[in-house]
Amino acid sequence: MLILHNYFRSSTSTRLRAALNVKGLDYRYVSYSLLDDEHRAPNFLEKNPAGLVPALELEDGSVLSQSLPIIEYLDEMHPEPPLLPSGPKCRARVRGLACMIACEVHPLNNLRVLRHLECLGQDEAGKSAWFRHWVAATFEALERVLAESPKTGIFCHGDVPGLADICLFAQVWNNRRFRIDHSPYPTIERIFQAVDAIDAFRKAAPPEQPDAV
Amino acid sequence: MLILHNYFRSSTSTRLRAALNVKGLDYRYVSYSLLDDEHRAPNFLEKNPAGLVPALELEDGSVLSQSLPIIEYLDEMHPEPPLLPSGPKCRARVRGLACMIACEVHPLNNLRVLRHLECLGQDEAGKSAWFRHWVAATFEALERVLAESPKTGIFCHGDVPGLADICLFAQVWNNRRFRIDHSPYPTIERIFQAVDAIDAFRKAAPPEQPDAV
Numbered sequence: 394m395l396i397l398h399n400y401f402r403s404s405t406s407t408r409l410r411a412a413l414n415v416k417g418l419d420y421r422y423v424s425y426s427l428l429d430d431e432h433r434a435p436n437f438l439e440k441n442p443a444g445l446v447p448a449l450e451l452e453d454g455s456v457l458s459q460s461l462p463i464i465e466y467l468d469e470m471h472p473e474p475p476l477l478p479s480g481p482k483c484r485a486r487v488r489g490l491a492c493m494i495a496c497e498v499h500p501l502n503n504l505r506v507l508r509h510l511e512c513l514g515q516d517e518a519g520k521s522a523w524f525r526h527w528v529a530a531t532f533e534a535l536e537r538v539l540a541e542s543p544k545t546g547i548f549c550h551g552d553v554p555g556l557a558d559i560c561l562f563a564q565v566w567n568n569r570r571f572r573i574d575h576s577p578y579p580t581i582e583r584i585f586q587a588v589d590a591i592d593a594f595r596k597a598a599p600p601e602q603p604d605a606v
Numbered sequence: 607m608l609i610l611h612n613y614f615r616s617s618t619s620t621r622l623r624a625a626l627n628v629k630g631l632d633y634r635y636v637s638y639s640l641l642d643d644e645h646r647a648p649n650f651l652e653k654n655p656a657g658l659v660p661a662l663e664l665e666d667g668s669v670l671s672q673s674l675p676i677i678e679y680l681d682e683m684h685p686e687p688p689l690l691p692s693g694p695k696c697r698a699r700v701r702g703l704a705c706m707i708a709c710e711v712h713p714l715n716n717l718r719v720l721r722h723l724e725c726l727g728q729d730e731a732g733k734s735a736w737f738r739h740w741v742a743a744t745f746e747a748l749e750r751v752l753a754e755s756p757k758t759g760i761f762c763h764g765d766v767p768g769l770a771d772i773c774l775f776a777q778v779w780n781n782r783r784f785r786i787d788h789s790p791y792p793t794i795e796r797i798f799q800a801v802d803a804i805d806a807f808r809k810a811a812p813p814e815q816p817d818a819v
Contacts, residue, residue: 442750443706455695459709462701469694481682482668488675493656496672500713509739513726526722537655 395420396450398437400427401602402570404499405460406447407563410597412464415554416471417593420449424604427504461495464556476555486542487550490557493535494564501527502567524571528564535561536578545580547587554588562588566599608633609663611650613640614815615783617712618673619660620776623810625677628767629684630806633662637817640717674708677769689768699755700763703770706748707777714740715780737784741777748774749791758793760800767801775801779812 397413397420399406413420425431425446432446440456441448449457449466457463468476477484500506507520515523539545549557565585568575575582588594599605610626610633612619626633638644638659645659653669654661662670662679670676681689690697713719720733728736752758762770778798781788788795801807812818 442754443702443747445710445747451695457695457698457702459702459705461709462698462705465701466694466698469697481679482664482670484682485670485675485679488678489656489670489672492672492675496674496709496713497658500709501719505743506714510726513723513728513732513736515726519726523726530718534656534658541655 395452396423397421397447398423398425398432398441398450398456399447400425400432401599401605403427403446404503404563404567405495407566407597407599408460408559409447409449409463410602411559411562411594412467412476414593414597415474415476415559416467418467418471422603424602426604461491461556464559468556474553476559478550478553478555483544483550486544487555487557490535490538490549491560493531493538494560497531498527498564499560499567521571525573528568528571528573532578532581536580539580539584545584548584554591554594558584558588558594561585562594562597608665609636610634610660611636611638611645611654611663611669612660613638613645614812614818616640616659617716617776617780618708620779620810620812621673621772622660622662622676623815624772624775624807625680625689627806627810628687628689628772629680631680631684635816637815639817674704674769677772681769687766689772691763691766691768696757696763699757700768700770703748703751703762704773706744706751707773710744711740711777712773712780734784738786741781741784741786745791745794749794752793752797758797761797767804767807771797771801771807774798775807775810 395418397409399409425437433444438444440450441458443458445458447460449463457466464476477487502524510520510523539549544550546552548554549561561581561584595601608631610622612622614637638650646657651657653663654671656671658671660673662676670679677689690700715737723733723736752762757763759765761767762774774794774797808814
């Protein structure tokens with residue numbers, strides 16, 4: 394059986410749980426409290442020298458790291474239902490939307506960065522302002538890109554949920570912790586509601602996990 | 607002809623230039639000075655509502671955004687020479703190495719973030735310390751991952767340069783501006799030297815571009 398090394402609140406873990414659920418793949422859930430630095434412990438570093446969750450341990454014992462590459466792997470190994478559309482330009486669009494979140498928002502707003510801001514003298518209000526600043530910087534553009542494109546459907550790309558929806562879903566759950574007002578992003582909010590209504594996604598949400606507090 | 611909207615010093619632009627050169631694709635070079643916010647001008651936002659470089663304008667006028675998805679597109683459309691290995695697990699490894707840089711180092715260290723740190727009272731020394739902190743956080747892990755794996759060859763994965771080498775190459779050029787000491791990262795430095803010796807890569811380096819200052 395697949396082993397998912399992850400943490401309920403980690404947004405990249407949420408992405409991977411959603412992908413596994415959409416593909417109907419069973420997995421063993423192993424939790425690492427990022428607050429307690431459990432992902433820096435030697436027994437995990439031995440499995441995953443990068444020392445980050447999520448990581449997916451395959452049946453042959455090999456361990457894959459980084460959520461988007463793991464999701465691409467799952468999509469290659471288990472093509473149905475697809476997480477990327479057919480057609481190279483459409484795939485580039487979906488991967489591009491995913492990267493707007495994965496390369497522009499999340500890397501700036503994860504726990505290790507918020508913690509490091511404390512070293513720069515930022516208190517809770519300062520960390521919250523930082524989080525909101527980077528969400529707004531990309532969500533304004535993402536809203537525009539989604540709202541303006543005829544390729545946007547019920548979901549980020551047409552009417553089948555895919556890689557971009559997975560990233561949007563996980564980020565919006567993250568935003569909720571910081572009480573981000575989504576009223577300037579009606580398209581993003583509409584897509585989130587559509588995705589969140591799907592059982593495979595909802596079961597991947599942070600509060601549904603066994604280590605949720 | 608392809609039109610590359612980019613900036614000489616942008617690390618994500620360097621990635622895309624390297625990929626275009628490796629594929630032997632000709633392109634028109636259009637420069638946007640990020641220092642002067644030229645990428646926020648209406649004529650560019652019309653083409654690319656995300657307002658980020660690099661963007662690749664195709665012959666049909668459509669515009670692709672985000673360096674890694676564009677590189678995946680180029681690899682799908684022009685399979686030779688390949689930028690990803692065959693075999694899903696190997697592809698996941700290469701994409702994972704690329705994401706260590708693209709999702710962990712670069713998003714924290716690009717111009718817009720360094721500028722925003724000024725709002726938090728950081729001076730040049732503070733911004734430099736921030737840059738170095740995030741390079742070290744991931745480069746220590748990346749060095750370990752590369753050094754420990756038998757899959758690492760002359761390049762990040764075997765003896766053919768690919769997607770991970772493209773990201774490594776661009777990041778190391780970025781590091782040079784901040785005079786990062788690479789002696790703790792002998793494997794990364796060795797791979798960089800091997801990549802930098804290849805004409806297609808070297809021609810993608812920031813100082814070789816027409817807008818270099």
